[in-house]
Amino acid sequence: MARSSVSLNASVKVSRAGFALDVQLDVEEGETVAVLGPNGAGKTTLLRALSGLVPIVGRVELAGEVLEDSAHRLRVATEQRQIGLVFQDHVLFPHLNVLDNVAFGLKARHRSDAKQVARLWLESAGLSDKASSMPRELSGGQAQRVALLRTLATEPKLLLLDEPLSALDVTIRAEVRRELARQLASFGGVRILVTHDPLEAIALADRLVVLESGRIVQSGTPDEVTARPRSRFVADLAGVNLLRGKGRGDHVELTSGASVAAPDAGEGDVFAVIHPRAVALYLSRPEGTPRNVWHGQVEDIDLHGDRVRVRVKSSVPLVAEVTPASVSELRLRAEAEVWVSVKATEVSVYPA
Amino acid sequence: MALAGLGLLFFLLPLAGLILRAPWDQAVAGVTAPETATALELSLFCSVAATVVAIVLGIPLALVLSRTTGNLRNLLRALTTLPMVLPPVVGGVALLLAFGRRGIVGSFLYQAFGIQIPFTTAAAVMAETFVAMPFLVIAVEAGLRSLDPRYEEAARALGARGWMVFARVTLPLLRPAIFSGAVLCWARALGEFGATITFAGNFPGRTQTVPVAVYVALETRPDSAIVLSLVLLAVSLAILVGMRDRWLGAL
Numbered sequence: 001m002a003r004s005s006v007s008l009n010a011s012v013k014v015s016r017a018g019f020a021l022d023v024q025l026d027v028e029e030g031e032t033v034a035v036l037g038p039n040g041a042g043k044t045t046l047l048r049a050l051s052g053l054v055p056i057v058g059r060v061e062l063a064g065e066v067l068e069d070s071a072h073r074l075r076v077a078t079e080q081r082q083i084g085l086v087f088q089d090h091v092l093f094p095h096l097n098v099l100d101n102v103a104f105g106l107k108a109r110h111r112s113d114a115k116q117v118a119r120l121w122l123e124s125a126g127l128s129d130k131a132s133s134m135p136r137e138l139s140g141g142q143a144q145r146v147a148l149l150r151t152l153a154t155e156p157k158l159l160l161l162d163e164p165l166s167a168l169d170v171t172i173r174a175e176v177r178r179e180l181a182r183q184l185a186s187f188g189g190v191r192i193l194v195t196h197d198p199l200e201a202i203a204l205a206d207r208l209v210v211l212e213s214g215r216i217v218q219s220g221t222p223d224e225v226t227a228r229p230r231s232r233f234v235a236d237l238a239g240v241n242l243l244r245g246k247g248r249g250d251h252v253e254l255t256s257g258a259s260v261a262a263p264d265a266g267e268g269d270v271f272a273v274i275h276p277r278a279v280a281l282y283l284s285r286p287e288g289t290p291r292n293v294w295h296g297q298v299e300d301i302d303l304h305g306d307r308v309r310v311r312v313k314s315s316v317p318l319v320a321e322v323t324p325a326s327v328s329e330l331r332l333r334a335e336a337e338v339w340v341s342v343k344a345t346e347v348s349v350y351p352a
Numbered sequence: 353m354a355l356a357g358l359g360l361l362f363f364l365l366p367l368a369g370l371i372l373r374a375p376w377d378q379a380v381a382g383v384t385a386p387e388t389a390t391a392l393e394l395s396l397f398c399s400v401a402a403t404v405v406a407i408v409l410g411i412p413l414a415l416v417l418s419r420t421t422g423n424l425r426n427l428l429r430a431l432t433t434l435p436m437v438l439p440p441v442v443g444g445v446a447l448l449l450a451f452g453r454r455g456i457v458g459s460f461l462y463q464a465f466g467i468q469i470p471f472t473t474a475a476a477v478m479a480e481t482f483v484a485m486p487f488l489v490i491a492v493e494a495g496l497r498s499l500d501p502r503y504e505e506a507a508r509a510l511g512a513r514g515w516m517v518f519a520r521v522t523l524p525l526l527r528p529a530i531f532s533g534a535v536l537c538w539a540r541a542l543g544e545f546g547a548t549i550t551f552a553g554n555f556p557g558r559t560q561t562v563p564v565a566v567y568v569a570l571e572t573r574p575d576s577a578i579v580l581s582l583v584l585l586a587v588s589l590a591i592l593v594g595m596r597d598r599w600l601g602a603l
Contacts, residue, residue, distance in 0.1 A: 108507075
């Protein structure tokens with residue numbers, strides 16, 4: 001059945017010695033899906049399979065065109081797929097300058113105006129002055145931005161990003177992430193981002209797909225997935241308390257008006273991240289003067305293996321992770337009144 | 353320590369002999385003498401031609417080698433590297449049996465087209481190519497194996513087809529490997545003696561390359577032989593100095 005919209009419908013099975021990937025993935029036009037999972041979960045294999053670099057058992061359909069259908073022995077070669085693949089560490093051609101790198105895909109399509117178009121793309125990203133630089137002369141962030149431009153210039157229908165920020169220095173990651181978010185927003189096709197960094201996934205994606213050992217264990221909006229993590233990996237990494245607000249130097253001002261003290265909150269739009277294990281619960285207002293103390297009400301209690309996740313409703317909604325022993329000690333149950341406290345040093349702040 | 357010194361001396365003494373006994377006063381005249389100049393010119397032409405042939409045939413061979421695995425690869429590799437360990441004179445005999453007038457290919461060439469290869473300049477080029485091409489193949493294959501496959505994958509994902517990937521990405525990235533392989537190959541071709549004299553003979557101006565000329569001259573004009581040897585030594589030293597980073601690091 002042909003579809004007019006640029007959607008991706010893929011059923012991908014790849015088996016190799018000791019590893020099997022089995023994923024059903026449907027992504028709508030204009031949607032950014034982040035495939036999140038630990039190393040070795042099969043994320044990169046999934047991208048390579050969608051690119052046609054790894055043969056699959058299954059079917060891949062993009063914008064109504066069948067790219068691969070193992071049942072009918074049909075397989076469109078990588079170079080004939082309208083896809084864009086951005087690698088973790090840019091993989092710019094080291095022997096070509098920035099302009100020729102960006103023009104490469106256009107030349108491959110025999111566009112006579114390849115260089116002019118490439119120049120426009122560089123201009124749009126404010127990289128015109130780097131046109132004749134060689135890749136080795138670029139900073140990591142610049143190289144990754146050029147790699148993205150090189151891919152976008154071919155106007156793919158499916159954009160595949162393999163850990164696009166993880167090779168970058170932490171100090172510039174936020175800047176490149178912002179630019180990436182802007183570029184993704186203006187890109188019309190289907191966008192799939194692979195990452196092991198939940199923050200990156202949450203910052204960039206509309207939907208998270210959590211992959212573990214080659215299988216999807218959970219899928220949903222970032223809020224849904226972080227609120228109800230269904231796997232150890234998500235619980236450990238994505239199951240964090242994620243608060244959005246404005247940095248105000250020594251605290252973060254949340255949209256609700258509440259404020260969270262943090263040692264280095266910076267300025268502008270930020271994420272404040274608090275690990276559930278760093279959230280302490282008390283029956284009465286704790287002694288001493290920790291700056292982050294709120295009064296609230298237990299919303300629900302979720303047993304998760306040997307750990308218990310307690311969701312507390314207060315001016316700063318938080319999830320605490322405690323032991324079963326303390327649940328009984330504190331006589332925690334739904335609607336119980338509790339005091340919540342978090343040390344300021346346990347609050348990590350990232351620019352949004 | 354003593355044995356190491358002895359080993360070093362073993363290398364250095366002949367070189368010292370060559371340099372000390374060289375008729376330096378006649379060196380310039382020796383190099384520019386007509387017979388010497390002819391041999392040098394021919395050597396230069398044959399070795400460069402052999403290198404060009406090796407590049408044209410050797411790169412595709414290296415590509416095939418780098419993309420095969422298992423037993424087939426071992427077999428292909430053994431076959432291509434055989435000339436490196438084969439005594440060159442055996443190579444020359446083998447070439448004669450293949451391309452000689454009564455050889456398996458040569459008899460056909462002679463009967464159908466009247467073409468005779470042995471004892472021509474073409475034969476000298478072929479002999480040098482036979483012996484020297486493995487050096488290029490090995491270097492290029494090593495370059496291909498160490499090439500990050502993602503460059504080619506990135507090119508394909510950008511829409512480049514086979515030939516464009518090869519010409520615009522693979523080949524430029526292989527340039528250092530091709531270059532060092534070509535220099536090694538050229539040096540080996542320049543010094544080729546055994547296969548050349550067996551398959552191409554010793555005809556001044558046609559097949560008498562410098563090493564052949566050295567061997568012949570040693571009987572009749574020893575001074576000339578020493579001068580020619582010095583020329584070859586100088587070329588070898590120049591290559592060693594010019595490529596020291598590439599070789600001494602890699603080999």
